[in-house]
Amino acid sequence: MNQHDLDVLDEIQRRVLWLATRIVDAANHDRDTGDGVKVGGHQASSASLVTAMTALWFHHLDAEDRVAVKPHASPVFHAIQYLLGNLDKSYLPKLRARGGLQSYPSRTKDPDEVDFSTGSVGLGAAAPLFAAVTRRYVDAHFGARPHSRFVAIIGDAELDEGNIWEAVADPATTGLGNVMWLVDFNRQSLDRVVPGIRINQWRGQFEAAGWHVVEVKYGRKLAEAYARPGGAALRDWIDRMPNEQYQSLFGLAGPALRKQFLDGAPAEVAAFVADIGDDELGPLVTDLGGHDAQAMLDAYAQCDAVTDRPSVVFAYTVKGWGLPIAGNPRNHSALLTTEQVDTLRAAHGLTPETEWDRLDPATPAGIRAGERREALSRPPRERALGVTVPETTRVRANKPVSTQEVFGRVLVDLARDPQVAPYLVTTAPDVATSTNLAGFINKTGVFAPTEQRSWTEDRMLRWTESPAGQHIELGISEMNLFLLLGQLGLSWDLSGQPLLPVGTVYDPFVLRGLDAFLYGTYSGSRFVVAGTPSGITLAPEGGAHQSTITASVGLELPGVTFLEPAYAGSLDWLLCDALGQIAGGSAPAATAAPAEDGAYYFRLSTRPIDQAPFEAARARLGDAVLRRQVVAGAYRLVDAHQAYPDLADAPVVQLAASGAVLPEVLAAAAELAEEGVAAHVVDVTSLDRLYRAWQRTLRQGVRTATVPSVPGALRSAFADRVPVVTVHDAASHAMAWLGSAVGAPAVPLGVDEFGQSGSVRELYELHDLLPGSIVNAALAAIALR
Numbered sequence: 001m002n003q004h005d006l007d008v009l010d011e012i013q014r015r016v017l018w019l020a021t022r023i024v025d026a027a028n029h030d031r032d033t034g035d036g037v038k039v040g041g042h043q044a045s046s047a048s049l050v051t052a053m054t055a056l057w058f059h060h061l062d063a064e065d066r067v068a069v070k071p072h073a074s075p076v077f078h079a080i081q082y083l084l085g086n087l088d089k090s091y092l093p094k095l096r097a098r099g100g101l102q103s104y105p106s107r108t109k110d111p112d113e114v115d116f117s118t119g120s121v122g123l124g125a126a127a128p129l130f131a132a133v134t135r136r137y138v139d140a141h142f143g144a145r146p147h148s149r150f151v152a153i154i155g156d157a158e159l160d161e162g163n164i165w166e167a168v169a170d171p172a173t174t175g176l177g178n179v180m181w182l183v184d185f186n187r188q189s190l191d192r193v194v195p196g197i198r199i200n201q202w203r204g205q206f207e208a209a210g211w212h213v214v215e216v217k218y219g220r221k222l223a224e225a226y227a228r229p230g231g232a233a234l235r236d237w238i239d240r241m242p243n244e245q246y247q248s249l250f251g252l253a254g255p256a257l258r259k260q261f262l263d264g265a266p267a268e269v270a271a272f273v274a275d276i277g278d279d280e281l282g283p284l285v286t287d288l289g290g291h292d293a294q295a296m297l298d299a300y301a302q303c304d305a306v307t308d309r310p311s312v313v314f315a316y317t318v319k320g321w322g323l324p325i326a327g328n329p330r331n332h333s334a335l336l337t338t339e340q341v342d343t344l345r346a347a348h349g350l351t352p353e354t355e356w357d358r359l360d361p362a363t364p365a366g367i368r369a370g371e372r373r374e375a376l377s378r379p380p381r382e383r384a385l386g387v388t389v390p391e392t393t394r395v396r397a398n399k400p401v402s403t404q405e406v407f408g409r410v411l412v413d414l415a416r417d418p419q420v421a422p423y424l425v426t427t428a429p430d431v432a433t434s435t436n437l438a439g440f441i442n443k444t445g446v447f448a449p450t451e452q453r454s455w456t457e458d459r460m461l462r463w464t465e466s467p468a469g470q471h472i473e474l475g476i477s478e479m480n481l482f483l484l485l486g487q488l489g490l491s492w493d494l495s496g497q498p499l500l501p502v503g504t505v506y507d508p509f510v511l512r513g514l515d516a517f518l519y520g521t522y523s524g525s526r527f528v529v530a531g532t533p534s535g536i537t538l539a540p541e542g543g544a545h546q547s548t549i550t551a552s553v554g555l556e557l558p559g560v561t562f563l564e565p566a567y568a569g570s571l572d573w574l575l576c577d578a579l580g581q582i583a584g585g586s587a588p589a590a591t592a593a594p595a596e597d598g599a600y601y602f603r604l605s606t607r608p609i610d611q612a613p614f615e616a617a618r619a620r621l622g623d624a625v626l627r628r629q630v631v632a633g634a635y636r637l638v639d640a641h642q643a644y645p646d647l648a649d650a651p652v653v654q655l656a657a658s659g660a661v662l663p664e665v666l667a668a669a670a671e672l673a674e675e676g677v678a679a680h681v682v683d684v685t686s687l688d689r690l691y692r693a694w695q696r697t698l699r700q701g702v703r704t705a706t707v708p709s710v711p712g713a714l715r716s717a718f719a720d721r722v723p724v725v726t727v728h729d730a731a732s733h734a735m736a737w738l739g740s741a742v743g744a745p746a747v748p749l750g751v752d753e754f755g756q757s758g759s760v761r762e763l764y765e766l767h768d769l770l771p772g773s774i775v776n777a778a779l780a781a782i783a784l785r
Contacts (some may be wrong), residue, residue, distance in 0.1 A: 001059070001294055004064060004364070011294045011365040012052040012083065017322050018348045019079035019092070020046040022355060025341050027095040039096050040103075042322035043336060044328075045072035048186045048290070049153065052315050053080060055296045056151070056182075058368060063376050064148040066131060066494055068116035068124040070155050070184060081112040082358065084373045089356055107490075108524045113378075115494065116152075117523040120515055122161030123483065125154040125181065128518075129167050129310070130480070130487040131494050132176045137425065137447055140467040144598030145496050149304075152181045156314075159183070159202055163516065166477040168209045172484070175210075175449060177307035180300070185290065186319040187243050199314060214310040216289035216299045225284060233268035238285065244628065250284055250318050250327025254278045261285055378427070385498040387419045389580035391627070397568040400608035403659070404532040406568040407604055408436030410575050411502065413444050415470075420579070423500045425488060425771040428479045429471040435504035435532050437471065445469035478513030481505055482529075486520025489527035489582075489599065498526075500579050507531030507603055508547035521559030521599050526582045528575070532604035535729035536558035536755040536763045537660040546755035551603060551658070551730035555687050559598035562688035564658040567614035570630045570685050575602070577631050605660040605729075607760065613637055613666055614683075633689035634717035637662070638669055640678035647678040652720055653778045656682040656738055657727040661769055665727050668774035679778060682717050690714060694741045718742045723781035727774055745784035747777040 001009075024041030029080060033039065053179045054074065057080045061067070078101050081087040091111055094100025102109050104119035116131075118124030128150035139145060158164065167173060185199070203213050218226070238246070245263065252260055258281055262270050273281055286430055289295040303311035320326035323344070325334050336344070345355055359366035393413035395406060415421045424444070426437055433441075445464040452465035474480050481503055487494065488501035510517065510531045520527070536546045554562030561578070565571040578600035617637050630636035640652065653672065657665040662683060669679040683691065693711035700710030718724070718738075724746040726735035732750030739746020746755045751767045764770050768777075 001297060005059075006293055008364045009054060009058060010249050011363075012058050012359065012368065013050050013178060013293070014322075014348055015083065016054050016076060016079045017047060017050045017357060017367070018344065018350065018355070019082065020050065020075035021323065021336065021344065022341065023075040023092055023095050023101070024080060025338075026093040027097070028335055029338060029341075030093055031097065039043075039745050040333060041075065041335070042072035042333065043075075043323060044325055044334060045070075045155070045184075045186075046075045047321045047326070048317040048319045049073045049076055049184050049484060050321065051291045051293055051327050052182060052184070052296050052317070053067050053077070053153065054630050055293045055300070055603065057084065057376070058292075058372050060300045061148070061151075061376060062147075063378050064146045065151060066115040066128060066148055067113075067151040067154065068118055068128050069105050070158070071118045071121060071124065071155050072155065073153065073184075074103065074105050074118075077105055077114075077166055078110075078112065079617060083405065084376065085358070085369070085370050086373070087112045092356055106452050106522075108522070117519065120519060121155070121158045122163045123516055123519040125152045125158055125161075125164055126167035126480075126483050127487060128152045129176065130175050130484045131180055131490070132179045132310075133172055133484060134487045134491050134499075135178070135495045136176065136449060137472065137488075138497045138499075138673050140447070140449070141422070141470075142497050145443070148495075149175075150179050152179075154181060154183055156185045156187065159198075161607050163479040163483075165205065166475075166479055167483065168206065168211070170475045170480050172474050172480075173310070174471055175308060176310050179310035180303045181310070181312040183312060183314045184317055185314045186317045187247065202314075206312050210309050212303065212306040212309050213727060214299045214302050214311060214313045215316075215620060216295050216313060217290075217316045218289050219287035219292035219295060221284050221287040230268060230272040233266060234272050237265050237269045247318075247327045250320070253282055257282045282302060285726060286318065288316040288318060290315035291321055311374055316325060336469060351758075354769045366654060369664050381493050381496060383492045383498060385423060385492075385500070385583040387423065387583055389414070389420055389500075389576055389583050390417065391576055391580070392572050393576065395568050395572045399609045401568055401570075402606045403565060403571050403602075403604040404530075404606050405608075406571050406601065407504075407530055407532065407575065408439050410572050411437070412439040414576075414579070415440055420500065420583075423498065423583070424474065424502065425470050425499050426502045426504070427474060427484055427488070428504045429474045429478055429507060430476045431504060432471060432473060435506070435530065437504055441471045446471045446473055458679070471637050478505055478509045479516045482513040482520055485527045485529060485599075486516065486523060486525040489520065489525030490523065498583070500582055502579075503527065503529045504543065505529065507534035507550050508545055510547070510550050510553065510601075514553065517560075517599075518557065521557060524559070524597070526597070526599060528578050528582070528600045528602065530602040530604055532602075533606040534603050535605065536767060537605050537607045537729050537754075539758055539760045539763050542757040543754040546751075547603075547730075548751045548755070549731050551728065551734040552743035553685065554601045554603060555691060556726055557601075560688070561596055561600050561686065562600060562603070563600060563686045564603040565630070565685045566609055566657075566662040566683055568611055569614055569618065570683070571602075571604075573630050574685060603659065603730075607660045608716060609660065609663060613662070629713070631689075631717055632713040632716075633686040633693065634682055634684045634713060636680055636717055636719075637683040638666065638679075638681035640669070640673070640680045642672045644678055647673060650678045651782050652678045652680070652722040653782055654680045654682055654718055654720065654722055654724045654742070654744075655727065655774065655778065656684055656718075656724055656735065658684045658687065658735070661729050661764075663725050663770055664764060664771050665774060667771040668778070671771055671775050672778055675775070677778060677782070680720070684717075684735070686739075690717075690741070691737065694737075714741055723747075723778070723785050725774060725777045725781050727769060729769065745781050747781045749774065749777055
């Protein structure tokens with residue numbers, strides 16, 4: 001790059017620095033929130049990345065590239081988008097305001113286009129890596145898309161997050177030459193200047209994982225000084241200097257800086273700098289490569305040249321570059337004073353009237369901004385897949401069968417559908433066979449970038465690895481599972497190809513990947529995940545493998561629909577419905593619930609369940625009605641008025657349950673009938689959909705000051721306002737709200753302590769889930785009324 005272009009980039013980066021700083025300042029000093037809570041922002045953390053990000057957007061990136069921006073650099077990102085013409089000026093004073101710029105980049109809530117949400121550190125860094133895994137899969141199955149580079153801009157402190165190294169080490173992420181991580185190596189964390197520098201450790205870890213490592217340590221001034229006679233001693237001293245001492249230089253000037261710099265230095269260094277004036281010494285010894293545009297562009301080019309593995313760039317920067325708080329140990333959340341902002345504004349040649357202006361389009365900097373806006377513009381992407389997923393695979397079971405087994409069978413049946421099959425892709429963290437994906441894998445194979453020779457023959461699992469495979473196998477990392485599912489579910493946007501992603505994991509270990517699960521749904525990703533097996537029903541495995549709070553997690557996670565069917569037919573309908581909504585973006589006509597936008601979490605079991613009760617309900621209600629109610633969230637498995645007509649005048653109770661405990665609930669209903677109590681049995685297939693339907697009516701009533709209505713899903717399943725007993729192989733509170741929704745006394749039964757090893761019966765007895773306990777709970781509920 002010639003000097004003229006470098007001067008243009010320098011002018012642009014100065015305006016980016018100003019705008020990023022002022023965006024935070026305006027949020028804290030110009031806007032009165034009225035609540036006394038600090039708005040906050042990260043002026044110093046933004047400043048350290050101004051050069052690196054300016055070089056990316058105003059020179060290096062192409063339209064097809066996708067970038068994750070570290071959370072605390074969001075003001076820099078928005079400043080760049082504003083200068084490119086992609087953000088209206090009205091948003092600039094609205095950082096962290098309702099309807100304004102989000103605290104951290106958000107795909108779903110920011111007004112400008114964000115590729116990857118960031119905020120929970122470590123996850124935004126890993127997301128582009130798994131987006132590149134997804135692109136490699138898409139290219140192999142649907143033809144090569146326009147070349148994209150997947151870039152993550154991360155803080156050096158983010159490398160303390162364990163999920164970073166799980167992602168780097170996973171075999172599924174190897175060989176991705178279109179990935180670059182840019183580490184803002186400012187050697188400060190939230191609380192302190194980091195004692196010592198861990199670059200050697202991190203370089204070794206990346207290289208051991210097969211990554212290409214680039215360090216951008218010095219700018220041109222220092223590089224030229226090192227080349228002069230005696231410069232080697234200067235370089236050696238700066239390299240050996242304690243990090244805390246080096247960082248302290250940024251707060252000093254003149255003789256004080258010289259004294260601090262030479263404290264402990266060899267005589268050769270003092271002699272080398274003796275002829276350098278005080279005003280020149282500071283800018284020289286603090287000339288870091290991360291603030292040299294040419295050095296950064298050279299590093300990006302080096303990464304582009306390495307196409308057989310991911311790259312990581314360590315860009316040495318100073319936190320607070322260009323600001324009066326540069327290098328201060330406590331500058332992470334520090335805010336410039338109004339006086340400091342006024343001084344900075346004047347130094348940048350701006351006034352209060354011109355401070356928010358874009359670059360003059362007639363100047364070289366303005367011309368470059370216009371050119372880059374055109375170069376980076378993208379066409380709209382289509383989320384809908386354009387295929388119709390059948391409402392059912394007509395799965396049938398003539399003997400007791402588990403939902404985990406049925407899940408695998410439905411996937412195999414869908415893999416036979418020529419419309420749907422090409423878009424199905426499954427993944428699992430080394431649990432594919434034990435979560436019943438073996439049939440799907442046998443039919444479709446395992447994805448590998450190149451054809452792999454199989455050295456063993458297994459008639460049960462034909463693990464053929466090739467670019468045509470449709471299962472992506474991961475190492476044992478639940479974080480990686482949800483990170484990959486999140487990116488597969490965004491493939492329509494980031495890779496121009498909608499997919500139907502399905503993942504499986506042992507249900508208790510959903511919690512180990514929960515941060516990444518939340519990250520994916522916050523980003524608007526759409527996928528199916530099955531947690532199986534679940535609950536204390538996984539009896540012999542003991543408390544370490546028995547999930548009890550996952551139902552609550554599924555119910556409470558925004559952007560997730562939680563589903564827990566007990567029977568083959570209901571699981572078939574629900575899974576087809578979920579994939580249909582992902583494919584089409586709207587609910588099928590037969591679905592009672594409104595269209596959903598998010599992920600689907602199935603909680604399944606390995607316990608075989610007799611299918612006769614469901615078939616009886618099918619015969620009583622018919623497929624159309626039963627399917628509508630199953631998909632809406634609940635249906636009457638047993639109608640006591642029809643099943644026990646001689647109990648017409650008897651006390652009535654409703655037994656509501658989900659999943660594996662239905663046999664005990666049915667047995668309890670029969671016992672209650674013998675004791676003269678009519679018990680309806682309600683199979684709750686989706687607590688989530690029931691709860692949302694109930695909440696919609698309540699909120700409508702609150703907002704309009706009217707009496708809330710009873711939503712149809714609850715009204716059809718719980719037609720009588722009579723006492724309720726809820727039964728769940730999960731924490732009892734997950735279903736306890738049904739009493740309020742129905743408007744009747746409720747007794748919730750569930751698992752509120754850690755489990756242990758034993759038989760299903762033994763553990764159900766310990767947690768009051770056997771028919772006798774359910775009967776007693778029903779009598780107590782009636783007595784409460």
